[in-house]
Amino acid sequence: MNFTFLVTDDCFSSGVVGLLDTFTIANLWHQELTGSRKKLFTTELVSIDGRPVTSSGCIELRTHKSISEARDVEFIILPPVFPSSKLGQQLTTAVRRWLVENNRMSVPIAAVCTGSFLLAETGLLDGHVATTNWQFARRFQHMFPKVRLRPELILTEEAGLICTGAATAYFNLALTLIQRYGTKELAGACAKALLIDPNRESQAPYFLEPKQENHADMAIKKAQRFIEKNYAEIAIIDEVADHVGISPRHFKRRFKQATGQGPLAYIQNFRIELAKKKLELTQDSIDEITLQIGYKNASTFRRLFKDRTSLSPREYRDKFARAG
Structure with a gap:
C-alpha cells in the first residue's frame, strides 16, 4: 500500500513524520516476522506545485511530486493544519478538485487531527461522522454544521473518509492501517515497539473545558x-x-x-x-x-x-x- 501525504506550508510536521516513521518500523517488523525483504508500505509527499513546504515548526518537508503528477493514488493522508483563515488559501481549487476526484474513484482519505478542517472544506464530510482535535471542536461545528461531529472519538470512518482526534491519535490511525493492509500480528508488534495503546477509543479524558469568555456580554x-x-x-x-x-x-x-x-x-x-x-x-x-x-x-x-x-x-x- 502506498500512502500519499498532501503537505502544505504551516502543516504540523509531527503528523507527517510520526506516520512515516511508524510505517518504516512496520516494514522492518514485517521483514523480521516473515523473513521477506518486501516492503508492505511505501510513502510519498506531494504538494500543490511539487515544491518543498515549510511546516509550522520551520522544518522543510521535501516532496516527491505535485498533485497533478500524483497518478494512481491508493490512499491520501491530510496532516494537521492550524484551523485559521488561511484554510481557504491552502485548499485551492486544484486541491479541492484533486481530493473530490480521488474520493469519487474510491480512494480512501484520512485526515489527521485538524486535517479534518481541510477535508471538511471540500464538502466531502457533509452528512458523515467525523472527529477532530477536541480543542477546536466548537470551531469545527460552527464552520461545518452539516458534519456529524463526534469530538469524543479517537478515530472515525465512514464512506471511505477517516478522521482522527488530537495530536498523537495518528498512532491509532497507523495501527488501524497496518492491521488492515498488513496483519493483526504486525500491528500488535508495532504497538509494543512504539509503546502505543491500541485500545484507545476516546479522547474525552483529555478534554480541558475552556472558560468561554471570548464574548462581549x-x-x-x-x-x-x-x-x-x-x-x-x-x-x-x-x-x-x-x-x-x-x-x-x-x-x-x-x-x-x-x-x-x-x-x-x-x-x-x-x-x-x-x-x-x-x-x-x-x-x-x-x-x-x-x-x-x-x-x-x-x-x-x-x-x-x-x-x-x-x-x-x-x-x-x-x-x-x-x-x-
Whole structure:
C-alpha cells in the first residue's frame, strides 16, 4: 500500500513524520516476522506545485511530486493544519478538485487531527461522522454544521473518509492501517515497539473545558464570575439569573448565545474540571471531592464525571494523578 501525504506550508510536521516513521518500523517488523525483504508500505509527499513546504515548526518537508503528477493514488493522508483563515488559501481549487476526484474513484482519505478542517472544506464530510482535535471542536461545528461531529472519538470512518482526534491519535490511525493492509500480528508488534495503546477509543479524558469568555456580554461575564466563586453553593440556575438581574428564561437564552452552552451545562463542566484537578493533584477521597465541588450525592457525581470523560473518577485518578 502506498500512502500519499498532501503537505502544505504551516502543516504540523509531527503528523507527517510520526506516520512515516511508524510505517518504516512496520516494514522492518514485517521483514523480521516473515523473513521477506518486501516492503508492505511505501510513502510519498506531494504538494500543490511539487515544491518543498515549510511546516509550522520551520522544518522543510521535501516532496516527491505535485498533485497533478500524483497518478494512481491508493490512499491520501491530510496532516494537521492550524484551523485559521488561511484554510481557504491552502485548499485551492486544484486541491479541492484533486481530493473530490480521488474520493469519487474510491480512494480512501484520512485526515489527521485538524486535517479534518481541510477535508471538511471540500464538502466531502457533509452528512458523515467525523472527529477532530477536541480543542477546536466548537470551531469545527460552527464552520461545518452539516458534519456529524463526534469530538469524543479517537478515530472515525465512514464512506471511505477517516478522521482522527488530537495530536498523537495518528498512532491509532497507523495501527488501524497496518492491521488492515498488513496483519493483526504486525500491528500488535508495532504497538509494543512504539509503546502505543491500541485500545484507545476516546479522547474525552483529555478534554480541558475552556472558560468561554471570548464574548462581549458583560452581564453573562458577571454570571460566569459568580458561578466560578459560588459553584459549590448554587442549587438552581435562578440564583445566578437573580444575581445579574435578568429573568431566568432570558438569562438561559443569553448565556447559551454568549458561551455556546446553557448555564446548567456550564456549571456542571466547571465542577467536573475542578474535580479532575483535585483527582490529579490531591489525595482527597472521591466522596470528599463530591462535596467540595457542590454535589451531595456521590453516585450523581460519578455518573456526570463518566458521561464527560468516559472514565470513572477512580480510573481518571489512576491514569492522570501525579506521583509524589
